[in-house]
Amino acid sequence: MATEPTPEKSAAPARPLRADAARNRAKVLVAAREVFAERGTGASTEEVAKRAGVGIGTVFRHFPTKESLLEAVLGEILAGFAEQARVRTESPDPAGAFFDFFQFVVGESATKNAVSAELTGAGIDLHAIGDDAMQEMRKELRGALGVLLTRAQEVGAVRADVGLGEVMALLAGTSQAAQNLDVVVRGRVLDVVFDGLRAQHP
Amino acid sequence: MATEPTPEKSAAPARPLRADAARNRAKVLVAAREVFAERGTGASTEEVAKRAGVGIGTVFRHFPTKESLLEAVLGEILAGFAEQARVRTESPDPAGAFFDFFQFVVGESATKNAVSAELTGAGIDLHAIGDDAMQEMRKELRGALGVLLTRAQEVGAVRADVGLGEVMALLAGTSQAAQNLDVVVRGRVLDVVFDGLRAQHP
């Protein structure tokens, strides 16, 4: 126990991966993201392996469980969102930053189909699963989005009576709704939601 | 061919079901609705049978395919929604009728969990499946909701630049989002959406 060379938290394994292993891991992650996006999270692990051009064994070595694979993919997506939120956090135009981020997420989800379906609140059990790393990710997203929201509210661009919970629900719901919608309808749906968020309550 | 006694369209089979058969069919439908609502549409047919207190064989005799069972359940739900919409169609208060219906659907879905998840736009393939009877159902819902919307718009209670498509998307998304939300947050989410729908565009 005391002989552990580098007992790091996470995201940096004790011993670094062999070059090819790292490459494969990345390939699998990309493939998984695509496959799950296209076919839904019910797609088989074998299909992911095939798409990645590796054997099933390899997939399972890197991600010992289908759930863990899903988690990893979801984690990446969340990280991307968190990053996008963070970037806008310092914007001189809080209102623009907030709505822009909202639109970005909805736009992304509209493409990503199934994965985002899960992500955005289908709820079921994906909200339950959680790595510490995952929880961390979620926390970061919430944090950054919280800043965006607060700043937008301070400027009076967003009504004061909504909290992070409401915004995330709206984000999830709108993303969900935006799928399979042509661009123009999607635009109008966003308009409605945005107007609702801007409205000052009586 | 010409000897068919009553070659009716649907909803009334050529020869009427035996008493016990009709009873079982109904039991299965109820059980399916409950099970799918609780466990999601992935729940096994056997579980439905168990809940209904019949054998699997019976379930499959009445609904030769899991998909057809899902369809039947969905059809019932849609029919219920259509009925609710129709009822409000003649209301002297178009604005109230519209928003009330919206709220009703969202409230229902919040309870019905998974089934409504599919229903309300998870899209995937459930939008593709379709009985003629099913298509008919959908058409009726759209029709009645269309009336509610138009009347609400005529009174100026709903912005003129949204169509049925936008409203249905919003309905679906909001229902989706409303799941796993406590009542107070759900209320505020609805507030936002309603305000958005009321807003007159510039």
Added chain:
DNA sequence: AAAAATACGGAGTCATCACTCCGCTTGTCA
């Protein structure tokens, strides 16, 4: 009440998955 028509239950079949195991290959390090 007995025959005929229907429907019932549930064991059995077949396909699909997630996941394991192990002999072979490839990268790494001295």
Added chain:
DNA sequence: TGACAAGCGGAGTGATGACTCCGTATTTTT
């Protein structure tokens, strides 16, 4: 460059779930 650790592929395993089949039970008809 050779030895050894690390990684790889994919056949094999066990579980699960949709759907079938048929001997038995219940209705309906005569």
